Each structure stands twice: as C-alpha cells, then as structure tokens.
Amino acid sequence: MITVKILDETAPLEAVILGTADSMGDTPEIEKTYDPKSKEHILAGTFPKEVDLIDEMSEVATVLEKHGVKVYRPKSIENLNQIFARDIAFVIDDKLVVPCVTPERKLESDGIQYVIDEVENVLLPDEHERMEGGDIMPWRDHIFVGYSKADDFEKYKVSRTNEAAVEYLKKAFPDFTVKAFELKKSDDDAKENALHLDCCFQPVGKDKAVIYRGGFKNEEDAEFLVKFFGEQNVFEITKEEMYEMNSNFFSISPEVVISDSSFKRLNDQFRKWGIRVEEVKYRETAKMEGLLRCSTMPLRRKYD
Numbered sequence: 001m002i003t004v005k006i007l008d009e010t011a012p013l014e015a016v017i018l019g020t021a022d023s024m025g026d027t028p029e030i031e032k033t034y035d036p037k038s039k040e041h042i043l044a045g046t047f048p049k050e051v052d053l054i055d056e057m058s059e060v061a062t063v064l065e066k067h068g069v070k071v072y073r074p075k076s077i078e079n080l081n082q083i084f085a086r087d088i089a090f091v092i093d094d095k096l097v098v099p100c101v102t103p104e105r106k107l108e109s110d111g112i113q114y115v116i117d118e119v120e121n122v123l124l125p126d127e128h129e130r131m132e133g134g135d136i137m138p139w140r141d142h143i144f145v146g147y148s149k150a151d152d153f154e155k156y157k158v159s160r161t162n163e164a165a166v167e168y169l170k171k172a173f174p175d176f177t178v179k180a181f182e183l184k185k186s187d188d189d190a191k192e193n194a195l196h197l198d199c200c201f202q203p204v205g206k207d208k209a210v211i212y213r214g215g216f217k218n219e220e221d222a223e224f225l226v227k228f229f230g231e232q233n234v235f236e237i238t239k240e241e242m243y244e245m246n247s248n249f250f251s252i253s254p255e256v257v258i259s260d261s262s263f264k265r266l267n268d269q270f271r272k273w274g275i276r277v278e279e280v281k282y283r284e285t286a287k288m289e290g291l292l293r294c295s296t297m298p299l300r301r302k303y304d
C-alpha cells in the first residue's frame with residue numbers, strides 16, 4: 001500500500017510521481033498538439049528531442065532522491081508524452097483523485113495505474129467533471145482552483161477544468177474552502193494563455209507566493225490572492241516570465257525549492273526569502289508549456 005497525504009504545496013516531500021519522456025517518440029504532427037507553445041516550437045523546428053528531455057528529467061530525479069524522496073515513474077507507453085504527471089491525478093488530504101482529462105491525454109493514466117492500485121482512497125470523478133491537477137492547489141484549509149466557464153471551456157483546447165469540477169471538489173472535500181479563479185486562455189498565443197493555475201500562480205515557503213496577475217481573467221481574483229498572502233509576501237512576475245514558466249517551480253519543503261537555472265530574478269527572490277534553490281536545466285521541457293510542478297505529482301508530504 002502507498003499512503004497518500006497532501007494538504008499544501010510545500011510541506012516536506014516524501015513520495016512523488018515524476019513523469020517520463022522515455023517513449024515520447026518523434027516531433028508530433030501539429031494537429032496532435034494541445035497547447036500553443038508546443039505548436040510554436042514545431043513550426044520553428046525547435047521542438048524538444050526525447051534524449052534531451054530524458055536528460056533534464058533524470059537531473060530532477062537525482063535532486064529529489066538526494067533529498068530522500070521516494071520517486072515513482074510512470075510505466076512507458078509507446079509514442080506517448082508522459083512528462084506532465086501533475087495533471088492526470090492529484091492528492092488532496094488522504095484521497096487520490098483520478099479525473100477525466102483532455103481526450104488527447106486520456107491514455108496517460110494507464111502508466112500510473114500500478115501506483116493507483118496501491119492507494120486505498122481513490123476518487124473517480126464523472127466524465128463531465130473535467131479537471132487537471134495543474135489547476136488544483138490545496139493550501140491548508142483552502143483548495144485553489146483554476147477553471148473556465150462554459151463559453152471558454154467549449155471554445156479552447158487549453159481550458160481543462162470546468163465548473164462541474166469546481167462543484168465536484170466542493171462536495172468531495174467539504175472540510176475545505178474551494179476558491180476558484182477563471183484563467184485567461186488562448187489556443188494560439190502562449191503569452192496570452194494561462195494553461196493551468198500553476199502557470200500563473202504558486203505558493204512557496206511557509207507563507208509566500210509567486211503570481212502573474214495577467215493570467216487571471218478577472219483582476220479581482222489576482223487581487224484576492226495577493227491580499228490572501230499579503231503584498232509583502234508576494235513576488236509578481238512579468239508576462240515574459242510567465243511564458244518561460246517561472247511560477248512552475250516545485251517545492252521539496254518550505255526551505256528547499258527546485259527551479260530552472262535561467263530564472264535569475266525569481267531564484268534571487270527565493271534566496272532573499274531564505275529558501276534554498278536547487279537549480280536544474282529544464283529549458284527543453286519548458287517548450288511544451290509545462291515545467292517542474294507540471295512534471296511532478298506529489299503523493300505524500302510530511303505533517304506532524
């Protein structure tokens with residue numbers, strides 16, 4: 001059996017699923033992509049190569065293991081991008097939720113079935129309750145959710161979490177306050193697209209957060225989060241930094257974060273906050289509109 005427990009984004013990490021690029025195959029056809037940044041790189045002839053992605057991810061695995069974290073990897077499925085483990089399942093409290101995700105990514109959960117089988121409490125939302133883990137963020141007694149209302153949800157491939165999912169989470173986790181924010185979406189312009197909530201916002205440390213206000217469809221939602229953490233505890237990033245995926249770091253504990261080595265301004269801020277930064281190179285992975293939080297799915301953090 002695998003015990004799961006997640007109440008926030010930063011408590012000391014004990015067990016995680018790290019995605020895999022092992023059997024990704026060649027550059028996909030443009031019609032088969034489901035985010036604007038991948039499209040951009042296919043057109044430019046700069047779509048990442050499997051070997052480079054495997055290298056980047058193995059560096060992350062090494063850092064996690066160095067910190068005593070148990071790392072699970074998905075079983076490889078031929079010709080399938082299985083890098084972004086975050087979206088296909090998520091833990092809240094002591095439950096593992098395995099949601100229906102965007103149809104293009106449906107097969108990915110087969111790769112982690114061997115983990116799912118070892119977890120006692122598994123929740124399977126209905127097919128119309130669509131959500132992806134990148135949009136779901138437990139933070140103590142809150143669950144923050146990025147979502148799209150019906151109009152956007154039907155219009156954009158990059159809208160992955162709907163209103164039915166928000167209602168589902170409220171019912172499934174009655175002890176938490178579910179607070180949902182509409183995100184800005186674009187299927188064609190990665191700079192105008194907050195693919196998931198973790199592409200424009202993430203808590204860090206004990207009481208800090210990183211945010212790109214422009215990722216939120218309604219300014220008052222960004223304002224709510226800034227007030228929630230307190231202005232002095234919030235680091236605001238630019239549109240360009242969002243595009244490079246700055247808010248998609250991953251916390252090993254309140255004192256240690258894994259971040260991309262190219263994020264100079266962000267990493268300096270982390271260090272000013274007293275947070276140690278494990279720098280890795282993740283520039284190839286970033287080309288598919290995901291980064292460190294997206295490629296990790298925490299199973300258990302430590303709570304006393």
Ligand SMILES: NC(=[NH2+])NCCC[C@H](N)C(=O)O
Nearest residue numbers: 035084134196288289290294
């Ligand atoms: N949690 C995340 N932000 N995941 C990013 C997933 C990226 C992937 N290309 C997709 O469109 O699904």
